Amino acid sequence: MNAVMENTLAQGKNAFLQMACLSCEEKNISLERLATLIEENQDAILDANDRDLAENKDALDNALYQRLKLDAGKLKQVVQGIRQLVKLDDPAGKVLATTELDDGLILTKRAVPLGLIGIIFESRPDVMPQILSLILKSGNAVVFKGGKEAKHSNQAFMDAVIHPLTAELDFLPEGWASLMESREDVQAMLNYPQYVDLVIPRGSNQLVQSIMEKTRIPVLGHADGVCHQYVHGSADLDKALEVVIDSKTQYPSACNALETLLVDEAIADAFLPRLAQRCENEGITLHACEASITYLPKAKPATPSDWTTEYGTLTLAVKLVLGVEAAIAHINQYSSHHTDGILAEESAVQARFLKAVDSASVFVNASTRFADGFRYGFGAEIGISTARTHARGPVGLEGLVTYKFELTGHHQLVKDYVGASPARQFTHRTL
Amino acid sequence: MNAVMENTLAQGKNAFLQMACLSCEEKNISLERLATLIEENQDAILDANDRDLAENKDALDNALYQRLKLDAGKLKQVVQGIRQLVKLDDPAGKVLATTELDDGLILTKRAVPLGLIGIIFESRPDVMPQILSLILKSGNAVVFKGGKEAKHSNQAFMDAVIHPLTAELDFLPEGWASLMESREDVQAMLNYPQYVDLVIPRGSNQLVQSIMEKTRIPVLGHADGVCHQYVHGSADLDKALEVVIDSKTQYPSACNALETLLVDEAIADAFLPRLAQRCENEGITLHACEASITYLPKAKPATPSDWTTEYGTLTLAVKLVLGVEAAIAHINQYSSHHTDGILAEESAVQARFLKAVDSASVFVNASTRFADGFRYGFGAEIGISTARTHARGPVGLEGLVTYKFELTGHHQLVKDYVGASPARQFTHRTL
Numbered sequence: 001m002n003a004v005m006e007n008t009l010a011q012g013k014n015a016f017l018q019m020a021c022l023s024c025e026e027k028n029i030s031l032e033r034l035a036t037l038i039e040e041n042q043d044a045i046l047d048a049n050d051r052d053l054a055e056n057k058d059a060l061d062n063a064l065y066q067r068l069k070l071d072a073g074k075l076k077q078v079v080q081g082i083r084q085l086v087k088l089d090d091p092a093g094k095v096l097a098t099t100e101l102d103d104g105l106i107l108t109k110r111a112v113p114l115g116l117i118g119i120i121f122e123s124r125p126d127v128m129p130q131i132l133s134l135i136l137k138s139g140n141a142v143v144f145k146g147g148k149e150a151k152h153s154n155q156a157f158m159d160a161v162i163h164p165l166t167a168e169l170d171f172l173p174e175g176w177a178s179l180m181e182s183r184e185d186v187q188a189m190l191n192y193p194q195y196v197d198l199v200i201p202r203g204s205n206q207l208v209q210s211i212m213e214k215t216r217i218p219v220l221g222h223a224d225g226v227c228h229q230y231v232h233g234s235a236d237l238d239k240a241l242e243v244v245i246d247s248k249t250q251y252p253s254a255c256n257a258l259e260t261l262l263v264d265e266a267i268a269d270a271f272l273p274r275l276a277q278r279c280e281n282e283g284i285t286l287h288a289c290e291a292s293i294t295y296l297p298k299a300k301p302a303t304p305s306d307w308t309t310e311y312g313t314l315t316l317a318v319k320l321v322l323g324v325e326a327a328i329a330h331i332n333q334y335s336s337h338h339t340d341g342i343l344a345e346e347s348a349v350q351a352r353f354l355k356a357v358d359s360a361s362v363f364v365n366a367s368t369r370f371a372d373g374f375r376y377g378f379g380a381e382i383g384i385s386t387a388r389t390h391a392r393g394p395v396g397l398e399g400l401v402t403y404k405f406e407l408t409g410h411h412q413l414v415k416d417y418v419g420a421s422p423a424r425q426f427t428h429r430t431l
Numbered sequence: 432m433n434a435v436m437e438n439t440l441a442q443g444k445n446a447f448l449q450m451a452c453l454s455c456e457e458k459n460i461s462l463e464r465l466a467t468l469i470e471e472n473q474d475a476i477l478d479a480n481d482r483d484l485a486e487n488k489d490a491l492d493n494a495l496y497q498r499l500k501l502d503a504g505k506l507k508q509v510v511q512g513i514r515q516l517v518k519l520d521d522p523a524g525k526v527l528a529t530t531e532l533d534d535g536l537i538l539t540k541r542a543v544p545l546g547l548i549g550i551i552f553e554s555r556p557d558v559m560p561q562i563l564s565l566i567l568k569s570g571n572a573v574v575f576k577g578g579k580e581a582k583h584s585n586q587a588f589m590d591a592v593i594h595p596l597t598a599e600l601d602f603l604p605e606g607w608a609s610l611m612e613s614r615e616d617v618q619a620m621l622n623y624p625q626y627v628d629l630v631i632p633r634g635s636n637q638l639v640q641s642i643m644e645k646t647r648i649p650v651l652g653h654a655d656g657v658c659h660q661y662v663h664g665s666a667d668l669d670k671a672l673e674v675v676i677d678s679k680t681q682y683p684s685a686c687n688a689l690e691t692l693l694v695d696e697a698i699a700d701a702f703l704p705r706l707a708q709r710c711e712n713e714g715i716t717l718h719a720c721e722a723s724i725t726y727l728p729k730a731k732p733a734t735p736s737d738w739t740t741e742y743g744t745l746t747l748a749v750k751l752v753l754g755v756e757a758a759i760a761h762i763n764q765y766s767s768h769h770t771d772g773i774l775a776e777e778s779a780v781q782a783r784f785l786k787a788v789d790s791a792s793v794f795v796n797a798s799t800r801f802a803d804g805f806r807y808g809f810g811a812e813i814g815i816s817t818a819r820t821h822a823r824g825p826v827g828l829e830g831l832v833t834y835k836f837e838l839t840g841h842h843q844l845v846k847d848y849v850g851a852s853p854a855r856q857f858t859h860r861t862l
Contacts, residue, residue, distance in 0.1 A: 246845055366839070426808065
């Protein structure tokens, strides 16, 4: 129990109830004003970010330093993103289905905001205004925790942008967005499923895994991205090789990058020597199974842990399999169910793979790197989920809504439909 | 850890992977044969049920005894239900959306079976074949636990129906449906989110609550049904009174029966004396707030716990509130978010209530007893969920599916869309 945190969460849940009633116009006014406040307070935000950079200079490698660093260009992108969000349809309020149950008894299934969302993310401070804009557009409330390296930047966003925004716009309730200060606050938050409806962790595998293991609140995210490509005997080998290289090298640390390549025994002779050559040129280290290593002279022998490893670097595991069923079985056993593809020209084999592979994204003749909310055309990305319920795969704004059933009648009674003689019959007509 | 249970669950998960590939025709053949096997083995099933009845005669009250008892009529209904299911659309395989990302790069969002489902239900043995038929139709696998009172009946279904069905139809994998023997098995099952994708508890509030508190696996169900009606100042009082009585009395032990009645102060004089009279005639005991009890001479004083109690009997809590906002606030604080209604003629008030009440089903001028999958026209009901993610409110077969993204291309590479000059542009055209 944590009384301060419980109070924050209770206030957040109450704020959600008001946010859920905002009109689309009020949401868009908030987004426009959010964008303008960021522009107007750019100096204060960049000053705070300079303090973060100075305090963390020695602790961060160059990649993390670049992620932590804000500049006018990054803020301009954030502001552009917020203004694009204004143009998107409101994800809440949409009618998903309408059914006439009987004359004058109308059932409407309607998308509605989801609730109080807990968001935990690591160092990048530009994630925070992005998240706040998605929360506003969807009509939810949020408690979030940024990386401790970005604490001044995040606090500056709160002080210079969020607090003035909330004070200025009467229709925004106090507490619709609050900052968690510490890891202990996050731990406490995970223990309040009565207030928090969804947790979205964005960060290292370790962060996501530890959150998934600790809470009964639904989690939207993915711990691992162990993605596969399978080169079938019918593949166009020239094109397949290009897709494999793109899947591995286009951004190796991304969750949708290729980690394990399955090659059909039927084409081992024809494909593996070319793979070896190309990987050497691209600086890719291969970890090869016993059957494939004879074709891959510079490869290291793979160990069982290679089949479950997300390298995140220019390393690729290679395994020979005999036929599409063996490939499917390997993938269903070892994949993180994020994104897995086949390279094949035979349409029956493509169809079998699409049906039998149990992953959020299943690809035919395309780079695994396409598995992304923006590339899928969602306009905004909340995250990529390897959960099977609520939202799966790349998730757009629809991941921040649920639905409710609205029934409007003329004082109909159930006793007239059940037990009466003659009983009234439902019409169940789709409108 | 429980090695036997882990083995059962691993087999169930593997069976799911095969079930997910069944054609609609194979599913319907299974359902037809399931129905026939129940008809052919009626005697064995009823004999087993007689043993359950004999062994539990002294331990059960009449209502529970009637729920436990099978007869030819109940089995005929089960068989009819299974044959109706054959006619429903296959919930899996449906295309939910298609987008062209670029020329020849097509994204399909497709409904697919959900996984291995854990189901726990109490004494009614006719629930078991219903559940198995829903699992078959949706292409999932199941581990389930019936009430211990029904153990002979449940075992007879397995021995006389499920095992022969699985042996007879080559396309049904071993282990697609298994029985858990004990509460310890259920506890173990709740600890394996890597195998079990959804838990559906059907039984007492206590059972459901304890399962929700013990597992990280998503739970489809509801612990409480604390449902409200609010009689607004603009209500048609004659008709409102009939709806209140139907909501309370049509089946008082159902989860969608009325438990708390909110009455606007504006109509206290006009409405409460009539309510008192009618409730006396119907045998309803009232627990009234301080402000309303003066109008309700036979009522008992309500205590704070009345606002969160699901009586399940002919008892009704009554509270006076001033205006629709006070009614909404009471409901959002005390409701179990199952089903809450307003009785009002003013359309602005109706609209405000529909928008602001945060419950799975929100009604205007209709009995709460309509909140039910069959009445909503879903054809089959999995359960009623008060969760906010995955499935909310009455849930039909769509609660047993998820979706995946299928992307088929012509060897497109992400590097041509990102960083290339000129970069290819996505078309993002809805097909």
